[in-house]
Amino acid sequence: MARRRGWGGTPPESDEEAAQRIVATAVELISSTGGEVTIADVADSLGVIRQTVYRYFPTAEALFRAAAIASVGAFLDRLTDHVHGIDDPAEAVIEAVIYALGDVPRTPHLAIMLSGAHAHTEGIASDEAMAFGMTMIRRFDVDWEYHGYDEQALRGLVEHQLRIMQSFFISPGNPPRSEHDLRRYLQRWLGPVVSPQPVLGSTQHSA
DSSP states (O other): OGGGSOGGGOOOSSHHHHHHHHHHHHHHHHHHHSSOOOHHHHHHHHTSOHHHHHHHOSSHHHHHHHHHHHHHHHHHHHHHHHHTTOOOHHHHHHHHHHHHHHHGGGOHHHHHHHHTOOTTSOGGGSHHHHHHHHHHHHTSSOOTTTTTOOHHHHHHHHHHHHHHHHHHHHOOTTTTOOHHHHHHHHHHHTGGGGSOOOOTTOOSOOO
């Protein structure tokens, strides 16, 4: 079929494979350039014409969103494994921040979101960023309700966590802190902020 010519000499065997290869190429290009790519960029990399890519993704936004889901979904799986078994709120958040900052190069969409460079969002305070943050924090092995966090408190914590990550991503320091020093810094200045929240009428945490 005409729409499957090119592809570096190895045409996909199905529409599903074609879409997957387009998304994978977009993720790779975003990772290597550090920014959003165009349909033409992806087509050139695959050795196909732009109309081929448009057949599967009618707009650049549709392609970018698919690439975002692919890259961030994999990141969340890795993060979940990393913080598995940590049930202390402060420790879980600190480890998540450290891991996210170290994993940014492997997660193109996360890098763009944290840097505020995504032209289709309002940056770190966008609905997309907050939805990502809420999904991330709900994967922790932390009983947030037990520790006094209702929905509003969680959203506030997520915004604070995202802003902390953004600041370190944009300006890591000169020289950047080692992982050990970064952990000590976050334990001193972020940890107390994430301490159990007071719950009116609750005696769950008297200590």
